[in-house]
Amino acid sequence: MTFRFRRAHVCVAVRDPLLRKLAYHVLAFEREKAMAELRLKLKEEWENWYRSPENRRLSYRVWVEQQALKGDKAAISQLRGWAYQAKRDERTAYLSDTVIECAVSDDxxxxELKGYTHHIHRDGAIVYKKEGITQMIDRGETIEMARPFENEGDNMVAGLHLAEQKSGEKRVFSGPREYVEKACSLVRDFNEMGQTALRLTDPIQQKRVCEMRSQDKPAPIVFDSPNLTP
Known part of the structure; x- marks a missing residue:
């Protein structure tokens, strides 16, 4: 009986949510234990196979790939583990939950932002730094900003400049409620200082921007020198 089938059986047979959750944890533990045993068995098979001089030309990875092609479950599991690790190593680390959501593949x-340097990571993320510290990450469909309202909102304003350069198909603030409220109020200031108005695509957030009164705003953000370099 496969673990997937056993999990489906638990979903149907166990009605109590707490017992069902416990059963899921037990199944997950048993699955990890079984896969670990398979990988150990695979390692032993490799060591036995490698003792033969004619087999020493193949690396462990190549041998595992060959075993996977033959349908060996442990070899397939090992390949997936390597692929998952490689994907994690290549992905730029998560920065913040204060985000501007943009359209899919809105690259x-x-x-060039005044005071910021940038470089492109292997996964395509554009990392913006100030004094060597990561401040923003543009992943195409999201712009993550660390500490958006510190230093008179430098990172938030810079993030709005990035969002302004994109298609505008989607432009939504995502994160803690306090962040969304402050970001909406800052858009009002941002638009008053710019030549064109930056519009949000979320109706509620855009309405909040339009209805914002001066007394609703936090301390004003200073825009004496634009963040975009000439």
Missing amino acids: IAPV
Whole structure:
């Protein structure tokens, strides 16, 4: 009986949510234990196979790939483990939950922002730094900003400049409620200082921007020098 079938059986047979959750944990533990045993068995098979001089030309990875092609479950599991680790190593680390959501694959070239340096990571993320510290990450469909309202909102304003360069198909603030409220109020200031108005695609957030009164706003953000370099 496969673990997938056993999990489906638990979902149907166990009605109590707490017992069902416990059963899921037990199944997950048993599955990890079984896969670990398979990988140990695979390692032993490799060592036995490698003792033969004619077999020493193949690396362990190549041998595992060959075993996977033959349908060996442990070899397939090992390949998936390597692939998952490689994917984790290549992905730029998560920065913040204060985000501007943009359209899928809404990619732009790196933008020269005053006071920021940038580089492109292997996964395509554009990392913006100030004094060597990561401040923003543009992943195409999201712009993550660390500490968006510190230093008179420098990172938030810079993030809005990035969002302004994108298609505008989607432009939504995502994160803690306090962040969304402050970000909406800052858009009002941002638009008053710019030549064109930046619009949000979330109706509620855009309505909040339009209805914002001066007394609703936090301390004003200073825009004496634009973040975009000439």
